[in-house]
Amino acid sequence: MPRRRTPLPLLPLTFSVNVALEAGATRGALRNQSLLAPFHGVRSSVSAPPGVESTREQALRAARLILPRLRAGEAISHTSALLIHGCPLRVAPDLHVTAQPPFTRTRARGVHGHEWDSPTPIAIINGVPVAFPETALLQSAPTLPLIEQVVAIDHLVRPRGFAGRVPALTSAESLNTSVQGFRGRGARTLRIAVELARVGAESRMETLTRLMLHAFGLADSFELQGELVDTDGRIGRFDLVNRARMTIVEFDGDQHRTSKAQYEKDIWRLDRARAAGYRVIRLRSADVVHHPREAATRVALALGVGLRPHPLAKSLLAQPT
Template identity: 40%
Template sequence: MGNCRRNRADLLAGLGPEPFLVRDAVARGFTPRQMRHSALTAPYSGVRALAFGGDSLVERALQYLPRLREGERFSHATALALLGCAIYVEPDAPIDVESQPGTTPVRARGVLGHRAARESPPFLLSVPETDQLVPVSPPQTALLQGSARLPFTEVVVALDALIRETEARFDPSVAVRLEDVQALLDASSGRRGAARLRCALGLARIGAESRMETLTRLAGERVGVTGLKLQLVVVDRDGRRIGRFDLADERSRVLFEYDGEQHRTSRTQYLRDLDRLERARDAGWSVRLFHAEEVLAHPDRAGRRMLLATGRSPRPVPVQIRRLLGEWPSPLTVSALPRKSK
């Protein structure tokens, strides 16, 4: 291949779009000088990449993929993010890499190395951003690992995502059953994160379709609003379907909806939702809308609005749950998932 100067198209044709090890490229005939080409980035020592897409936790993990050694896998919060859980992390959160027992944990810039307590096979995951199978901790194990380090509300967000009855982002094999998590907890008494995961399991619900739906529900839980129905299908007085609603109190006939960004960016969606809300009111339901600014910055106020709307008396919140639900998302955290392409 010689030492001739190559443009980006030449490099892409010769190396492909996936991150790669410098030593592998040199073995194929590329020169060290070509590895310093301006079209290449160096996300980790010994790694180069052409298609640097972003700096989310998921994308940074995939850039590390060529450096994974035999038996290593992504774990903890990194595994949960790769599994599609819409958790939020610190902007500079390191990626988590777990090594097998008897081996030295990874030590590298931007990487937090862990050593597994016992040997177990990895869960091979297919993710949209790469053609390679990505080794991660099994979903239930990742939940237990993440529970020891993540803020409590992020653990509930991850649980809600993994017990979802349908999974849009990844293969349905990543979904877990509540009884699977319970079985893991029964076998993990005393392990780090087990007590927190047990509390999160008591608050997890099948049916949440987004991170903000979970957080809206947890805002209610903070002040004692419990037992809301998720994704209730509402019909009109003639039995015709109106649509599904995020949260509902059937006794007081109150619907709670998280009003997301898509309702403002899509005129079609906005008009469709206006019609749906009006029809629900005509059918005898009261509707309360919540926005991210209120739920994230003033969760207790959002919870009290829910309480007032239902006319309920608040149920006492156990001290431990109230303390854990105080671990609310920081405004400084960012999504662990890649930004959606427009």
């Protein structure tokens, strides 16, 4: 007659082995193959969900799995924290955890442990302790490429919600003050990133489009999220607008095609802009990532100017993956 499995006591979906033992679980029950062991001393009944997770969802899931091991004052940090704050970065999905005094850095397979020199405030996001956005950005400076730093800053300083009524995660002024006072590794690159960042980019690709134009000396010719009107009223808001040269640059993302309502709205908006005399240049991700010079040349011709490559042009162009 097969042995009956001892059921587990009532526990969270992810729990520490010590807590389970104290609650009456047996070590045999904790070896049940239905339980995951993501980290030493941690068990979980949560598996990866079906379908594609966003980078933020991946970071949050990893953070929840390490949660039972975190000590007082420890928090998810560095690029892991930036991802949880919603920054649309292209970085390795490594889990970073930072300890505060008197604890030393955590040591666990699959975790990068760090230490803060002094007590630092933390935020709680979906039950997970996370470094504040500005702190996470400074922590990530030594390893995060310039282009990813700008993507992160653009996201952090962007007002959100309908008509930007929800405040940004941090202000450009506050972030600039923190960066100017930073003396750690990567400080010089981070200061350049702050200078390149702008309030108004609403997606990763909008930031990359602007940086591509900056690489060829064209970005300063445009205002971000420019509102246009005609004699009949409001035409709409556009990614990049040069009013003097009557030129619009729009990044054409997949959502513009997969959503019928968005697609029809875009057609109406762009037709009205053309009727008002504006030249519209629509760029796709392939233009920005794979053919940046050709894309910049199209914009330069519309503006009637030449290309003026930036000294850091190579660092400002997205790399094909």
